[in-house]
Amino acid sequence: MTIEKKVRAYTNIALIKYWGKRDEAAILPTSSSLSLTLDAFYTETSVAFKEDITQDTFYLNGVLQNEAATQKVSRFLKLFREPTGIQTPALIKSTNFVPTAAGLASSASGMAALAGAANLASGLNLPDQELSTYARRGSGSATRSIYGGFVEWQMGTSSEDSYAVPIDDANWDIGMLVVVVNSRQKEVSSRDGMKNTVETSPFYAGWLESTAKDLIEIKKAIHSHDFQKVGEITESNGMKMHGTMLGANPPLSYWEPYSVVAMQLVRQLRKEGIPCYFTMDAGPNVKVLCRLSDSEKIKARFAEVFRTEQLIVSRPGKGLQIMSN
Incomplete structure (x- = not known):
């Protein structure tokens, strides 16, 4: 059977x-x-x-x-x-x-x-x-x-x-707001963008050295539940990755105008005393690391610029889940 x-x-x-x-x-x-x-x-x-x-x-x-x-x-x-x-x-x-x-x-x-x-x-x-x-x-x-x-x-x-x-x-008040700037399939795949960056970007060697240090520091911050430090390292590491792409030949950027708008809003929220930090992968969408307890407040601010359906709050997820025996 x-x-x-x-x-x-x-x-x-x-x-x-x-x-x-x-x-x-x-x-x-x-x-x-x-x-x-x-x-x-x-x-x-x-x-x-x-x-x-x-x-x-x-x-x-x-x-x-x-x-x-x-x-x-x-x-x-x-x-x-x-x-x-x-x-x-x-x-x-x-x-x-x-x-x-x-x-x-x-x-x-x-x-x-x-x-x-x-x-x-x-x-x-x-x-x-x-x-x-x-x-x-x-x-x-x-x-x-x-x-x-x-x-x-x-x-x-x-x-x-x-x-x-x-x-x-x-499980210590960690959340994330995903800002879906554009949900269409991207023009340059992660695989192709990655390969081109590794082969042509003069910044790549510095990235490898820097990211190894970032990993050590973020694990320390996670173990001590230092949210600010986790956020600062997250934001810096993501920006450095995108910097390697800008240095590739040909240069590559996954950002769109509203990606920059979202990043600027995160910086503004921090100025107002709401701790949150952005990161981006190989695509235009912005992910905002935040306190879960602040997530709805942050979402409301983003809703002044973005449509509600573009804003998704998430809690930390689980590992693999068996749905049937």
Whole structure:
């Protein structure tokens, strides 16, 4: 009997950024990174190995996917098929509660959910730490979505030890306001932007040295619950990452005019005594790290400039959630 296994994975937003690979095939990063898992954005994915279908079949948001998208999923499932000897075709159904490819890390929750569901459906039943190395092979940031709260992706020395570890549950009045400046698919993918930056930006070596120090300092701040320090490091690290892109050839910027408006508003709120700090990934959307207790007040201020549907408050998210037995 075919048993469908369904898993929910939450997306994560990097506070110490992942920007660059030293091994493209294994997706090994050039530096370690640290993120906050969010409960407002997630992917639910089911995997069932079925004798009554002739090939892997992939539905995303209820739509049958083309051969290229299905092959990408099939290549990932090979990681679970090889050690278990499973050759049966798989039916994969995935629903994204995240705008796809808009700088909101849908690949993180998507590949983490696929890894979790495949882990159960195949009977491989890997522990979380090892599962995070499998998720990494689908999307680098997915390695962090195996866990909730603050999570570190340790760069490691090989595919076996490049994995994520939980740092802190973030259950100390931590929140985030996501400002969706533009939810359309971006013109330059993270993968392409990252590769171009690594290969051509003269600022990149300085970034690697700086981000290693940022990681040490932010972990100290998290352990001491020093919100101001966490926020300051987050904002600085994100800006430095975007600085490396501006130095690339050709220069790259994911910012849009309203990205800058959002950043300026965060600075204004700080002047008014409301602690909050911005960060941005490879996209125009701005994420505002804040006290959860201040989040609705901050959202109200942003609502003076942005539409309500562009503003999403999130609490810290959990690790993988099994939705079916």
